[in-house]
Amino acid sequence: MSNESREETSHAHEITLSDDPFTKNFLKNYGINTTIWFFPGLIMHEAAHALAGILSGGRLTAATWWSKHGGFVSLTNVSWATGALVSLAPLLLAPTAILLFQQGFSSLNTTAKEGILLPVLFLWLAVSLAIFSIPSVPDLKNCIHRSRKARQFTTRTPTILFSPLIKTLVFYIPMIISEITAVGLLLTFRWSSTMRFAWMAVLCLATLNYFPT
Structure with a gap:
């Protein structure tokens, strides 16, 4: 194995995910x-990355769940493909938040x-969850990079190991979807505070739907 191949394999199994200044500062004004x-x-943003990584077979090696400067998680034993999906894990915070609020609020008594x-x-x-449910710019760039690497790796994999149909269904389609999602989010939210406010409003309205009128 060449030095370049060894380095690529090493990088495939390591991933560090952190938030970005835009997320931290877009309300600074x-x-x-x-x-x-x-x-x-x-905290939930970083926990989503960590949980997704662990569930996909990764090992958490370092984490800062919260500081005034942000947070990060580092994982090892993460493939190109799973790394791409782990990068998008915070997106699950939105539906999870709505579901938890629905179940939690409906279980409270009338007085509460x-x-x-x-x-x-x-x-x-x-x-809180709306602001940080959007993957950070480093997360999205990481997803794009790893999606492409996963497809390249699959292309080099002998067909005898994976049939063309399995390659398409298991590797190509999920990676293409994750890459398109990452590019779309990057273009939509990276330079637009308005879109972030709109995203926050949608999640908040969905949550308020369960409050008594």
């Missing part, structure tokens, strides 16, 4: 540090539901 005011979202504190708390959690 309003005097709000998102990592401090909405810290549950940052009609109070002021609980709806405000739920709204704060919804905003």
Whole structure:
């Protein structure tokens, strides 16, 4: 195996994911540090990466779940393909948040539901998760890179090991979908605070749908 191949294999099995300055600072003009005011979202963002990596066979080697400067997770034993999907894991925070709010809020008694504190708390959690449910720019770039590497690796894999149909269904289609998703999110959210506010509004409205009127 050449030095280049060894280096590529090594990089395939290691992944470090972190948030980016845009996520942390897009409310800075309003005097709000998102990592401090909405810290549950940052913690859950990093936890989503870590959980996805562990469930896909990776091993967590280092993590900063929260600091005022952001967070990160490092994983080993992660393939090109699973690394691409792990990069997009925070996207699952949105539907998960709505489901948890629905189940949790519906289980509360009437008095608790009609109070002021609980709806405000739920709204704060919804905003927190909405802000950090968007994968960071490093996450998205990592996903694009690993999706392409996974497809290249599959192309070099002998057909005797994987039939063309299996290659297409198991590797090509998921990697192409993840790459398109990453590119779309990168173009949509990277330079547009308006789109981030819209994303936050949608998730918050979905959460408020379960509050009493």
